[in-house]
Amino acid sequence: MHAMKRRTHSRRHADGDSSSREGGRDERKLRTRRALLDAALLLLEGERSFSSLSLREVTKGAGITPAGFYRHFSGMEELGHALIEDSFRSLHELMRRAREGALPSAHMIRASVATFLDHVAAHRAHFGFIAKERFSGSSVIRIAIRKEVRLWIGDLAVDLSRFPALAKFNAEDLQMLAGMMVNVVVGATEVLLDTLPGDAEALQRIYRLAEKQMRLVMLGTSLWDSSRGGADHAA
Amino acid sequence: MHAMKRRTHSRRHADGDSSSREGGRDERKLRTRRALLDAALLLLEGERSFSSLSLREVTKGAGITPAGFYRHFSGMEELGHALIEDSFRSLHELMRRAREGALPSAHMIRASVATFLDHVAAHRAHFGFIAKERFSGSSVIRIAIRKEVRLWIGDLAVDLSRFPALAKFNAEDLQMLAGMMVNVVVGATEVLLDTLPGDAEALQRIYRLAEKQMRLVMLGTSLWDSSRGGADHAA
DNA sequence: GATCACAGTCAACGACCGTTTACATACATT
DNA sequence: AATGTATGTAAACGGTCGTTGACTGTGATC
Numbered sequence: 446m447h448a449m450k451r452r453t454h455s456r457r458h459a460d461g462d463s464s465s466r467e468g469g470r471d472e473r474k475l476r477t478r479r480a481l482l483d484a485a486l487l488l489l490e491g492e493r494s495f496s497s498l499s500l501r502e503v504t505k506g507a508g509i510t511p512a513g514f515y516r517h518f519s520g521m522e523e524l525g526h527a528l529i530e531d532s533f534r535s536l537h538e539l540m541r542r543a544r545e546g547a548l549p550s551a552h553m554i555r556a557s558v559a560t561f562l563d564h565v566a567a568h569r570a571h572f573g574f575i576a577k578e579r580f581s582g583s584s585v586i587r588i589a590i591r592k593e594v595r596l597w598i599g600d601l602a603v604d605l606s607r608f609p610a611l612a613k614f615n616a617e618d619l620q621m622l623a624g625m626m627v628n629v630v631v632g633a634t635e636v637l638l639d640t641l642p643g644d645a646e647a648l649q650r651i652y653r654l655a656e657k658q659m660r661l662v663m664l665g666t667s668l669w670d671s672s673r674g675g676a677d678h679a680a
Numbered sequence: 681m682h683a684m685k686r687r688t689h690s691r692r693h694a695d696g697d698s699s700s701r702e703g704g705r706d707e708r709k710l711r712t713r714r715a716l717l718d719a720a721l722l723l724l725e726g727e728r729s730f731s732s733l734s735l736r737e738v739t740k741g742a743g744i745t746p747a748g749f750y751r752h753f754s755g756m757e758e759l760g761h762a763l764i765e766d767s768f769r770s771l772h773e774l775m776r777r778a779r780e781g782a783l784p785s786a787h788m789i790r791a792s793v794a795t796f797l798d799h800v801a802a803h804r805a806h807f808g809f810i811a812k813e814r815f816s817g818s819s820v821i822r823i824a825i826r827k828e829v830r831l832w833i834g835d836l837a838v839d840l841s842r843f844p845a846l847a848k849f850n851a852e853d854l855q856m857l858a859g860m861m862v863n864v865v866v867g868a869t870e871v872l873l874d875t876l877p878g879d880a881e882a883l884q885r886i887y888r889l890a891e892k893q894m895r896l897v898m899l900g901t902s903l904w905d906s907s908r909g910g911a912d913h914a915a
Numbered sequence: 916g917a918t919c920a921c922a923g924t925c926a927a928c929g930a931c932c933g934t935t936t937a938c939a940t941a942c943a944t945t
Numbered sequence: 946a947a948t949g950t951a952t953g954t955a956a957a958c959g960g961t962c963g964t965t966g967a968c969t970g971t972g973a974t975c
Contacts, residue, residue: 499962
């Protein structure tokens with residue numbers, strides 16, 4: 446929504462020349478907006494939580510005055526929402542590219558765990574932000590994150606439904622399975638974010654743990670019976 | 681440390697009479713301390729995060745002046761630590777009582793999932809606090825929580841080692857398994873904390889999901905081979 | 916070249932913050 | 946009854962906060 450107020454007339458003088466330094470008016474605006482987002486992300490990189498950030502220090506980090514902030518966002522909450530969108534955008538692209546590959550296979554699952562965790566390690570700041578705000582942010586931010594995660598689980602469930610080995614899973618159980626798999630990588634992500642950025646040994650340990658957990662789940666699926674456990678659990 | 685400065689001489693005039701209203705000097709202090717903790721917990725009950733609470737509003741909630749706060753805690757961080765201790769104390773008691781029961785059985789696992797989630801639902805505020813601060817709190821608070829969770833997983837691993845069906849699990853894999861089980865209940869906890877307090881239907885759904893995930897994991901264990909996956913995963 | 920739109924500045928406001936100091940009051944010890 | 950001792954109060958401090966209104970300069974439009 447309201448994505449960059451397209452003017453009725455657009456300037457196209459710099460269309461062919463991409464090296465326009467100190468470029469046009471709204472490119473400058475975009476640059477400042479980015480500076481604000483980057484400044485917030487940088488402050489978040491320590492152990493600060495988003496709700497503890499002040500508007501003033503974000504603008505200080507971005508090199509503008511507090512009043513200038515309102516030319517870009519209505520308040521910190523809107524900036525937080527933009528951060529979430531940024532964070533998930535790259536993840537969605539990653540998943541889309543992965544989905545375009547070959548048919549899913551058991552080996553592929555383990556490979557995509559590694560791919561995902563590599564992505565997290567490469568976008569530490571974004572995922573650190575998400576991990577922190579998933580439970581402690583304002584309700585609008587929390588709900589936005591939750592929506593994205595649910596979407597992610599849904600996509601994964603669709604992918605899983607193409608496994609021949611999972612044909613006996615009904616829709617609800619597929620969702621449950623996808624939820625568990627996401628749980629595993631989210632858990633690994635959160636542990637990963639607690640390690641120092643360069644610690645290769647810790648990284649190996651985390652990958653191996655997630656991989657094992659994934660294998661345990663896959664083993665369980667081979668014995669699963671979806672016809673069981675529908676509503677016969679009455680205490 | 682420095683837990684309640686025991687005076688050399690202790691007063692014992694009110695020893696036999698437990699109904700001493702407006703009781704002694706340090707009972708009054710304890711009452712105020714409790715009021716501070718309760719006020720913080722109450723403020724936390726909404727969507728506020730601990731780091732966003734101010735000392736002044738906590739004291740206001742407890743009915744004392746800001747300066748009085750320092751008679752009980754050196755600052756908000758110390759109060760946060762006390763909250764963590766309170767939160768886990770009741771959980772530890774629950775687990776200890778559960779451990780004193782009969783030998784573990786497959787059915788018991790499902791039962792204890794329900795027991796645990798009941799406990800969470802009954803102590804919503806405490807677990808909401810922990811869920812929020814697990815990733816976004818100050819590092820000292822985060823580390824304190826992590827220590828408790830790791831302890832919990834360790835205890836569970838010991839319990840699991842008594843299962844005949846899990847005899848083929850080595851120590852590392854037992855730890856992994858316990859970690860997964862804790863993951864399942866923690867995940868369920870976090871979903872539970874997002875439902876309205878009285879929503880029995882949502883509660884049922886959450887219980888059933890956690891139960892299913894637990895069953896899937898248990899199925900996986902019956903096919904597990906601990907001799908596999910030691911270090912043969914080299915990419 | 917005149918005009919307009921707008922990103923960013925500057926100064927100020929009222930509010931709340933954590934912390935300190937000196938003081939009052941009630942209880943426990945003697 | 947006299948004397949600490951410690952919980953809580955009252956007032957003030959310097960600082961940061963979000964938000965505002967009037968402004969300035971510059972790039973886009975006419």
